[in-house]
Amino acid sequence: MSVTAAQxxxxxxxxxxxxxxxxxxxxxxxxxxxxxxxxxVFTSNRVKAAPVHWSEQVLRGGTVSAxxxxxxxANACTGPKGFQDTHATAEKVAATLNEHGLGExxxxxxxxxxxxxxxxxxxxDKLLPGIETAAAALSEDGGEAAxxxxxxxxxxxxxxxVSQDGWTVGGMAKGAGMLAPGLATMLVVLxxxxxxxxxxxxxxxxxxxxxxxxxxDSDGCMSTNxxxxxxxxxxxxxxxxxxxFAEAVRKVCDDLARQLIGDAEGASxxxxxxxxxxxxxxxxxxxGRSIARNNxxxxxxxxxxxxxxxxxxxxxxxxxxxxxxxLNVAINGVWVCKNGSVGxxxxxxxMKDREVRITADLSTGGExxxxxxxDLTADYVHxxxxxxx
Amino acid sequence: MSVTAAQxxxxxxxxxxxxxxxxxxxxxxxxxxxxxxxxxVFTSNRVKAAPVHWSEQVLRGGTVSAxxxxxxxANACTGPKGFQDTHATAEKVAATLNEHGLGExxxxxxxxxxxxxxxxxxxxDKLLPGIETAAAALSEDGGEAAxxxxxxxxxxxxxxxVSQDGWTVGGMAKGAGMLAPGLATMLVVLxxxxxxxxxxxxxxxxxxxxxxxxxxDSDGCMSTNxxxxxxxxxxxxxxxxxxxFAEAVRKVCDDLARQLIGDAEGASxxxxxxxxxxxxxxxxxxxGRSIARNNxxxxxxxxxxxxxxxxxxxxxxxxxxxxxxxLNVAINGVWVCKNGSVGxxxxxxxMKDREVRITADLSTGGExxxxxxxDLTADYVHxxxxxxx
Numbered sequence: 001m002s003v004t005a006a007q008x009x010x011x012x013x014x015x016x017x018x019x020x021x022x023x024x025x026x027x028x029x030x031x032x033x034x035x036x037x038x039x040x041v042f043t044s045n046r047v048k049a050a051p052v053h054w055s056e057q058v059l060r061g062g063t064v065s066a067x068x069x070x071x072x073x074a075n076a077c078t079g080p081k082g083f084q085d086t087h088a089t090a091e092k093v094a095a096t097l098n099e100h101g102l103g104e105x106x107x108x109x110x111x112x113x114x115x116x117x118x119x120x121x122x123x124x125d126k127l128l129p130g131i132e133t134a135a136a137a138l139s140e141d142g143g144e145a146a147x148x149x150x151x152x153x154x155x156x157x158x159x160x161x162v163s164q165d166g167w168t169v170g171g172m173a174k175g176a177g178m179l180a181p182g183l184a185t186m187l188v189v190l191x192x193x194x195x196x197x198x199x200x201x202x203x204x205x206x207x208x209x210x211x212x213x214x215x216x217d218s219d220g221c222m223s224t225n226x227x228x229x230x231x232x233x234x235x236x237x238x239x240x241x242x243x244x245f246a247e248a249v250r251k252v253c254d255d256l257a258r259q260l261i262g263d264a265e266g267a268s269x270x271x272x273x274x275x276x277x278x279x280x281x282x283x284x285x286x287x288g289r290s291i292a293r294n295n296x297x298x299x300x301x302x303x304x305x306x307x308x309x310x311x312x313x314x315x316x317x318x319x320x321x322x323x324x325x326x327l328n329v330a331i332n333g334v335w336v337c338k339n340g341s342v343g344x345x346x347x348x349x350x351m352k353d354r355e356v357r358i359t360a361d362l363s364t365g366g367e368x369x370x371x372x373x374x375d376l377t378a379d380y381v382h383x384x385x386x387x388x389x
Numbered sequence: 390m391s392v393t394a395a396q397x398x399x400x401x402x403x404x405x406x407x408x409x410x411x412x413x414x415x416x417x418x419x420x421x422x423x424x425x426x427x428x429x430v431f432t433s434n435r436v437k438a439a440p441v442h443w444s445e446q447v448l449r450g451g452t453v454s455a456x457x458x459x460x461x462x463a464n465a466c467t468g469p470k471g472f473q474d475t476h477a478t479a480e481k482v483a484a485t486l487n488e489h490g491l492g493e494x495x496x497x498x499x500x501x502x503x504x505x506x507x508x509x510x511x512x513x514d515k516l517l518p519g520i521e522t523a524a525a526a527l528s529e530d531g532g533e534a535a536x537x538x539x540x541x542x543x544x545x546x547x548x549x550x551v552s553q554d555g556w557t558v559g560g561m562a563k564g565a566g567m568l569a570p571g572l573a574t575m576l577v578v579l580x581x582x583x584x585x586x587x588x589x590x591x592x593x594x595x596x597x598x599x600x601x602x603x604x605x606d607s608d609g610c611m612s613t614n615x616x617x618x619x620x621x622x623x624x625x626x627x628x629x630x631x632x633x634f635a636e637a638v639r640k641v642c643d644d645l646a647r648q649l650i651g652d653a654e655g656a657s658x659x660x661x662x663x664x665x666x667x668x669x670x671x672x673x674x675x676x677g678r679s680i681a682r683n684n685x686x687x688x689x690x691x692x693x694x695x696x697x698x699x700x701x702x703x704x705x706x707x708x709x710x711x712x713x714x715x716l717n718v719a720i721n722g723v724w725v726c727k728n729g730s731v732g733x734x735x736x737x738x739x740m741k742d743r744e745v746r747i748t749a750d751l752s753t754g755g756e757x758x759x760x761x762x763x764d765l766t767a768d769y770v771h772x773x774x775x776x777x778x
Contacts, residue, residue: 047705079730118698303774309507316436385692
């Protein structure tokens, strides 16, 4: 049900011709109100794409009436012309929606998101007419089409929904490579018909992304374009308890984040890394990320080799509090490393399933964190060795 | 010429049966004096192998009369028994050399280094008799055999020598995977017949490793066993000027480091990343490492794709001083990115050669650094997916 599961939203996904292969590449999501509240989080990469610079400004106003997203080009590292193109895109969306009598829009309340190759200008001669096509196709059933249109190397489109007590949070996501925290190479639009104001949306979204999208680390590479938006229409007329709302947003983010890992470029394994016994949550996250990014371990997991030595060598590169002689590591529930040395028989570990669980116990405190990663495969290399991937 | 290029050293490399395939796996290097000065640098991984713990203690005394090195097992994450085995190895070397009348040795002056799989105890029933065989084989021509015996997945053995004014610095190295700073998965023994005391050796060695071994980053993975030793016999009777000696040590380290990158597991490209225009050397190193560790870029280089967008996205994850709109990137001399955007025609870039040069100009200051890396290949994945690699 995607971004149109919640009341008050229409969406469309169409092929504007940005992608050479003719696949859908332009999505439009419109908030029809009555409320136009919004929150957003963006990549922490200091090299940001033009649409990220634009949308950060838009979100500062706290009001978003529409979001336009394109695949087929990231509009990153494209200089002043790239920013002008993003600006022109937002202007075109506002003007077109106004012409169609679909609310009162102005460019300053239109968020823009782009994904695709870095360093190439968007074909504006295709993108701008595409906005007219998308506006004409807007519907309350358009959520799926929008989710399809933002795919790049994704093999499936990703949507999730949570409904309760008469209100709904739904969303769509794309992201398959450059998946790493802060955030991953992802575009995500969440919508809700709950009657929630901007500050509450912001709080719920930041809390949710901190433990979901920020903790998927497929390939250690941080994108220039990551954007996660949450729009509220208030159309349900319901105002949930803040904790209930935050939990619903977290669930949708968690679901979408798990789908991103499950469809990461070239991956054959989804690796759930849980760090327990940490002195602090920051320590747990630091250790989890270090394990997640260890190429040798990622290769071992690909080969279904419970190579716990590579887990320990990754832990050893962190500044977290631990004693090497008290580290324990389990792979799929078998404690193959105890007290920093050989533990249970590694032959007891079965790694046939796609999901592999690594538990690293720092034996220092009571904090924990979960990081999701993928294995490293020849397919990942092939997919990312060719130009334009 | 390896570790026996300098006067005053004998060495041997033999097959003790530690490796199941019968290849050479045990090396012995003996300093016959008159001086027995030594310096060492070790992995900064907090999970350290037993021989690293042992040799760090030995080096604290400033005297090393012999070094024993084995491939076929890292003796890391092996608990108290692993440390006992290292201790027993040093005791056996001292006793055996004394029995053979080859100087006066005690275990506290025998450094031990191991490399191979983590988490497995060494076969002491093979290693200890091997020490007797190695002692019997010691010779002034044994440097090559020693270099061969420390190989793991290395396809060639690595040696280097610099001679001038009657004194020599020579050395051997191994290392093919887990190659990353602080240091790489490397064992290196350097010898010199220059008459240099411990503090001067230490200063020259730290200065040299800082800009050589510490700046090769083949796969971002830091080892538990890295050891670089420099032994001085004083046998030439010459005391070089400190600057001359330091430069000779640096040259040998640089030569060996370049050989490590050239023989890294599965690599098809050697990538020389030079960061210029940095506000500080630390900034230049941080940016260089970030580029070196970007898997997507490493894949692109493998595919001979001058994908400068991935260079910028890697730079953007650092804390270095720069303005995204003033970044310039050249690949093999073609400035494909100027002022953070599209520069010269990427089709002008030829990437057929094994060596690929990336220059990243931060346009902020006058500092620079060079980091060496490798591409990411299906062969790397294959080599590291199988158990026991």
